[in-house]
Amino acid sequence: MPNPPPSLRQRALALLARREHSRLELQRKLKPHAEEDMELDQLLDDFEQRGWLSDARFAESWAHSRAARYGGARLKAELRTKGVAADAIDAALDPLQGSETERAREVWRRKFGTPPADARERARQLRFLAARGFSMEAIYTVVGGDMDET
Template sequence: MAFAQPSLKGRALRLLAMREHSRAELERKLRAHEQEPGTLKRALDELQARGFIDEQRVADSVVNRRAPRLGAGRIKQELQAKGLDAERVALAVASLKATEVERAREVWRKKFGELPADAAARAKQARFLAARGFAGDVIRRVLGGDDTLG
C-alpha cells in the first residue's frame, strides 16, 4: 500500500510548526517537491494570506532566540540569509544596538570572566566576541574594562 506524498501546503505547515520560516526559506526548501509550476507560489500565497507566514514574526523570533548569544552583525547575517527585506533587517538590528554592550559583556563573562592578562589573551577574547558578531567598538569597551563588569 503506497502512501500519498504530503501536499506542498502540508509540507510548509509542518515546517512552520517547528519554527517560523520566511517565505524565501519555504520556497527554497519546498521547490524540489513542486510537481506543477505555480503550485508552490499558490500554496505559499494562501498560507501568507491566512497569516501562517509572517516576515515580522520571523525577524522577532531570530532576534529573541539569538540576541542573548550573538552580536548585531551575526544576527543581521542570519536575517539576510532568511531572505527578509532590507528595511525589516535594519529595524531589527537597530533595536539590538541599545543592548549590544551589555549582551557582549554577558557573553564574555560566561566564557572568560576575567580581563586578559596579556596581549595574546586579549586577542583570543577579542576574536571570540568578533566571531559572535560584536562590533570592534563594543569589544574594546568590554575588554577595556570600562564601565562596570558586574
C-alpha cells in the same frame, strides 16, 4: 496500502507548525516537492495573505532566539542569507541595539570570565567577540582598553 505522500500545503503547514520560517527558507525546503514553481509561489502567497507566513515575524523570532549569543552584525548577516528584506531586518534588530554591550559582556563572561593577562590574550578575546558579530564599541567596552590601541 501505504499512505499517499503529504501534499505541498501539508508539508508547508508542518514546517510552519515547528517554527517560523522566512519565505525563501520555506521555498527552498518545499521546492523538491513542488511539481511547478508557480504552484509553490501561489501557496506561499496564500500563506502570506492569511498571515501564516511573515518575514518580519520570522526576523523578530530569529533575532530574539539568537541575540544572547551573537551581536547585531552577525544576526543581520544571518537574516540576509535567509532572504529577509533589509527593512524587516532593521525592525527586528532595532530593539536589540541598546543591549549590545550587555550581551557581549555576558558572552565574554561565559567564555573567559577574567580580564586578559597580556596583549596576546586580549587580542584573542577581541577576535572572539568580533567573530560573534558584536560592534567594536561593545567589544572594547567589555574587554577594556582604547579602540586606538590595535
